[in-house]
Amino acid sequence: MADRADIETLIARTASGDRVAFSALYAATSAKLFGVILRIVSTRSEAEETLQEVYVRVWHTAGRYDADCLSPMTWLITSARNAAIDRRRRTIHGIEAPLPDPLSDTAPGPEAQAIDxxxxxxxxxxxxxxxxxxxxxxxxxxxxxxxxxxxxxxxxxxxxxxxxxxxxxxxxxxxxxxx
Amino acid sequence: MSGRPYWDEDRDEDKVLAGEYALGLLPPDEAAGFAARLGENAALRALVRQWTEDFTGLSDLVEPQVPPVRVHQAIEARIFSGPARGPLGLFRRVGVPMLTAAALILALFLGIDHGPSGVHPPVAPVYRAEIEATDGGLYVAAAYDAGAGEFYVERRAGAARPGRVLELWLIEGDGPPVSLGVLPEAARARLPVAEPLRARLEGGILALSDEPSGGSPDRSPTGDVLAVGPLGTP
Structure with a gap:
């Protein structure tokens, strides 16, 4: 398993449009994210679609990772969890509850030290x-x-x-x- | 219970709200109100981030599950939306009649060997990968036969450059790429995987590089990396 610095490097290279790095990031992290999503949504096919959404989003938003002050796995796992919950609530309840977007908070806070x-x-x-x-x-x-x-x-x-x-x-x- | 009231300070209330927000528990109207406050309140954002980091620790309880190969293909197709990707798109581009294409895919998936080479795909591969170039010009399917300790590879589109060869690499963890061997001229081949590598395939990616005849003279790829694909479950 790649460590924190490896994942950060892969995210940075993904942000610059490096497709090999993006594939490596997917290979290193997709099993964890798929596991997280499977616990939340009700079917495997929904989980697969959610995982797709998450990595498509990662590709497009990797450039904003640095500003988020989250550790890289937290950033990825939170994106996966939120996407899965969005889908779960759409399909099960037909309601939409806005979830915190780990990609939206760009101003770093003083206490925002990522834990190890x-x-x-x-x-x-x-x-x-x-x-x-x-x-x-x-x-x-x-x-x-x-x-x-x-x-x-x-x-x-x-x-x-x-x-x-x-x-x-x-x-x-x-x-x-x-x- | 301690004797003091719980909500004696606004700060406590914000800590709790930030936790509910990070968990996605707030009712929609309250979540929207809280989100509106976040925009102008760095301390509040820090609270949410702290909870997010803390709760993510719970995901240690989640067992990783390797997704099927088709998920990665679909992601690549959505991001790099050129011509249609995947076996059907590729076969359409190279002009093979659809029926033959379908038969070939079935043959690979079911492990029925109609090919002349005598190289058989594994009946129940543990991992598969679709190693595909950005432009679709090179496309190799790989399936790992755990019983034999071999990768079955099938080149379905493209070929090595003139006078050059294609070399298959395993990239796993933070280690350097490890060569799995040079692809022969035949479209299908089996490449043995060294014993110590067999337990390290999960989460790995396969890559094809352009190398001089005989393969890379070095321990790592010397030519262009032409195509990559992560290993997934069948």
């Missing part, structure tokens, strides 16, 4: 400090793109209760991550 993979155990530890059902609901929201309504139904609680759960959990998580 070495910080991942801390995330796991902080999730472990949450009540198991709340941690589970939060994981589902991220990994499966579930809405508050879906999570409420799944956990058998009113929608407002689910929202309160997750809002409290988000604050606890942020406090834990900042420790």
């Amino acid at each position: 993979a070495s910080d991942r155990p801390r995330l796991t530890a902080c999730f472990d400090e949450l009540a198991p059902d709340r941690a589970g609901a939060m994981r589902r929201a991220y990994l499966e793109g579930k809405t508050y309504a879906e999570l409420a139904a799944q956990y058998g609680v009113p929608l407002n209760t689910m929202r309160t759960w997750l809002r409290q959990s988000l604050l606890r998580l942020r406090e834990c991550l900042a420790r």
